[in-house]
Amino acid sequence: MKTLQLAWRSLRNRRTTALLTISAIAVSVALLLGVEKMRSAAREGFSNTVSGVDLIVGARSGQLNLLLYAVFRVGDATANVSWESYQKIARHPDVSWTIPISLGDSHRGFRVMGTTPDYFRHYRFAGDREMRFASGKPFADLYDAVIGADVAAQLGYQVGSAIVIAHGLGNVSFAEHEDKPFTVVGVLERTGTPIDRTVHVGLQAITAIHIDWQSGMQALPGARVSAEQARALDLTPQSITAFMVGMESKVMTFTMQRAINEYRQEPLLAIIPGVALTQMWNLVGIADTALMIVAAFVVLAGLLGMLTAILTSLNERRREMAILRSVGAGPRHVFTLLVTEAGLLASAGVAAGIALCYGLIFAAQPVLERRFGIFLDPGGLRSYDLAILGTIILAAILMGALPAWRAYRNTLSDGLTIRV
Amino acid sequence: MSDLSPENAAIAAENLSFAWPGKPPVIDIERFYVERGERVFLRGPSGSGKSTLLGLVGGVLTPSRGRIHLLGTDLTALSAAGRDRFRGDHLGFIFQMFNLIPYLGVLENVLLPAQFSSARALRIPGGDLAAEGCRLLAALGLGGDDYLSRPVTELSIGQQQRVAAARALLGRPEIIVADEPTSALDHDARGDFLQLLMAECRTQGASLLFVSHDTSLGAMFDRVVSLADINRVALGSTRAAVNA
Numbered sequence: 035m036k037t038l039q040l041a042w043r044s045l046r047n048r049r050t051t052a053l054l055t056i057s058a059i060a061v062s063v064a065l066l067l068g069v070e071k072m073r074s075a076a077r078e079g080f081s082n083t084v085s086g087v088d089l090i091v092g093a094r095s096g097q098l099n100l101l102l103y104a105v106f107r108v109g110d111a112t113a114n115v116s117w118e119s120y121q122k123i124a125r126h127p128d129v130s131w132t133i134p135i136s137l138g139d140s141h142r143g144f145r146v147m148g149t150t151p152d153y154f155r156h157y158r159f160a161g162d163r164e165m166r167f168a169s170g171k172p173f174a175d176l177y178d179a180v181i182g183a184d185v186a187a188q189l190g191y192q193v194g195s196a197i198v199i200a201h202g203l204g205n206v207s208f209a210e211h212e213d214k215p216f217t218v219v220g221v222l223e224r225t226g227t228p229i230d231r232t233v234h235v236g237l238q239a240i241t242a243i244h245i246d247w248q249s250g251m252q253a254l255p256g257a258r259v260s261a262e263q264a265r266a267l268d269l270t271p272q273s274i275t276a277f278m279v280g281m282e283s284k285v286m287t288f289t290m291q292r293a294i295n296e297y298r299q300e301p302l303l304a305i306i307p308g309v310a311l312t313q314m315w316n317l318v319g320i321a322d323t324a325l326m327i328v329a330a331f332v333v334l335a336g337l338l339g340m341l342t343a344i345l346t347s348l349n350e351r352r353r354e355m356a357i358l359r360s361v362g363a364g365p366r367h368v369f370t371l372l373v374t375e376a377g378l379l380a381s382a383g384v385a386a387g388i389a390l391c392y393g394l395i396f397a398a399q400p401v402l403e404r405r406f407g408i409f410l411d412p413g414g415l416r417s418y419d420l421a422i423l424g425t426i427i428l429a430a431i432l433m434g435a436l437p438a439w440r441a442y443r444n445t446l447s448d449g450l451t452i453r454v
Numbered sequence: 455m456s457d458l459s460p461e462n463a464a465i466a467a468e469n470l471s472f473a474w475p476g477k478p479p480v481i482d483i484e485r486f487y488v489e490r491g492e493r494v495f496l497r498g499p500s501g502s503g504k505s506t507l508l509g510l511v512g513g514v515l516t517p518s519r520g521r522i523h524l525l526g527t528d529l530t531a532l533s534a535a536g537r538d539r540f541r542g543d544h545l546g547f548i549f550q551m552f553n554l555i556p557y558l559g560v561l562e563n564v565l566l567p568a569q570f571s572s573a574r575a576l577r578i579p580g581g582d583l584a585a586e587g588c589r590l591l592a593a594l595g596l597g598g599d600d601y602l603s604r605p606v607t608e609l610s611i612g613q614q615q616r617v618a619a620a621r622a623l624l625g626r627p628e629i630i631v632a633d634e635p636t637s638a639l640d641h642d643a644r645g646d647f648l649q650l651l652m653a654e655c656r657t658q659g660a661s662l663l664f665v666s667h668d669t670s671l672g673a674m675f676d677r678v679v680s681l682a683d684i685n686r687v688a689l690g691s692t693r694a695a696v697n698a
Contacts, residue, residue, distance in 0.1 A: 036569045036570075040569075043557045043558060043562075044557050046557065047556060047557030353552050354555055354556070356549075357549075357553065357554070357555055357566075358555075358566075358570075359514065359538070359541075360512070360541070360545075360547035360549070361542060361547075361566045361567040361569075361570050361571075361621070362538055362539065362541055362542015362543070362567065362570035362571050363538065363542075363570055364534065364535050364538035364539075365534075366535065367538075367570075449505075449509045449512070449514035449515060450505075450508060450509055450512045450514055450547065450549075451505055451509070
């Protein structure tokens with residue numbers, strides 16, 4: 035206790051150096067903690083993209099490719115799934131529900147996804163959260179659309195807005211389905227997932243807008259089918275891009291996956307989203323591991339600064355040590371005193387770093403969420419964070435042993451001689 | 455003096471010699487005693503082995519040969535940590551200057567020994583450390599609260615030496631060792647300081663080993679010893695070694 039008090043008073047006496055040292059440690063700790071928070075936010079956001087779905091089925095390609103286009107709306111499907119195969123699997127007694135997905139069109143850079151109202155009922159993200167409507171309702175009419183939060187915010191749409199879907203995926207498209215405009219009937223609440231950047235329409239709508247198209251071109255004016263005429267036609271699609279499956283019992287998931295992968299009529303691929311997400315994260319996660327390593331080195335630099343500050347102070351403190359010895363302090367006391375100082379500096383630095391990190395998160399959160407759709411949950415310090423912070427303090431104490439050892443040696447050689 | 459044995463003397467050094475490794479001895483004393491309650495003036499110019507002797511008395515150095523007893527305890531038989539504890543419990547030191555820990559207040563500096571030695575804390579009447587610290591400061595001419603609140607670095611050198619003396623005396627250690635405590639003071643302050651220090655040593659019954667090269671002060675002591683006379687390592691040869 036007395037050592038702690040002495041160390042504290044001694045540091046207070048050198049408060050400029052001490053504060054600078056603490057600041058350096060605080061900034062480095064804030065960086066490390068911030069990177070770790072971003073990292074876990076990214077990882078969570080990533081694995082939170084889809085849940086409640088047992089299998090994702092598409093034409094046979096790669097696991098990651100299927101995951102990318104079906105869930106993240108990135109890239110393209112190389113082939114489609116025939117309607118017959120889809121129906122066959124959807125009607126299997128072990129299958130509880132399916133969500134068909136039809137992709138390929140866009141609206142001003144946002145992907146358009148054809149699906150059924152089941153999508154809003156069964157799709158889950160971030161554990162068990164379901165999609166909720168900020169306004170409006172699911173699509174019911176053929177030319178209804180439901181848009182994600184980002185689409186609404188960036189394009190200024192609301193319920194009642196009319197939109198025209200472009201053919202293909204380009205940001206600027208020359209071929210538009212302007213003869214069959216859609217009406218926004220629902221705006222979804224923000225999810226922090228690719229849903230926010232998607233325009234959802236009915237599966238039949240996708241068929242309807244392409245009904246008079248052939249090889250990427252609309253038919254000549256005489257052969258065109260108007261929006262109203264299309265309503266009378268059979269709009270059952272020939273094929274879909276992919277579909278999601280919910281099983282009656284999770285136990286059957288693997289059996290069904292194998293059955294689909296071995297399906298003879300058509301080359302299909304079924305993936306388990308969780309497994310594919312983990313595999314993909316291992317790929318994407320390398321970047322933030324690198325960031326974490328950089329942050330760790332910054333912390334090391336902060337601690338080396340502390341070491342320098344303590345070592346520099348040693349010479350001018352030799353008489354302080356001699357006085358302490360004269361009143362009964364042993365070299366071991368002196369050693370403990372300096373190690374305690376290092377511990378105090380590091381602890382203060384870590385505490386200030388935590389405060390700084392949380393301050394920054396609270397300040398930056400609105401911007402991050404609005405501009406990048408990253409929801410940085412300040413949260414508490416998790417055990418992993420605490421382990422990191424504990425390691426930093428421990429490392430500081432270990433490093434403090436170096437000046438402490440020097441002081442120990444000085445104390446032995448100086449004895450009671452006061453050197454100035 | 456002849457009935458003095460190592461057991462009942464305050465300081466008893468016999469056949470005491472010390473040399474740094476691989477160097478010739480700097481101290482070689484056949485016999486040096488300080489009685490309990492005795493005030494001894496030790497005249498020792500620089501280079502006479504004074505610091506080494508004080509290091510041996512303080513237990514931060516161990517003799518190469520011979521024994522040194524303090525209050526009947528053989529220092530050479532104690533461990534390094536044991537000697538540190540013994541020093542904290544039974545000795546009070548006053549140095550030439552820079553006696554105070556700059557970041558502690560006046561009273562905190564005075565009470566420092568009680569932090570390291572519970573024996574000294576326990577010897578304080580009523581256990582009221584602050585009251586005892588103030589009493590000592592007042593006895594040494596630093597009465598009044600205005601000293602207590604000042605940073606020690608703002609005190610004059612004379613005042614600093616008094617604070618150091620109060621610290622050395624706190625908790626009634628049996629032996630006070632003063633190493634040139636007056637050399638930074640002017641003539642008048644020197645006399646005052648010494649009078650107060652000796653009066654307080656008498657009150658507490660402490661032995662005082664006062665080291666100085668200023669012989670004019672010697673008359674106030676029970677006994678004057680010249681280190682050059684008791685240290686068999688000739689002063690001349692030490693000088694020669696230093697100058698070589």
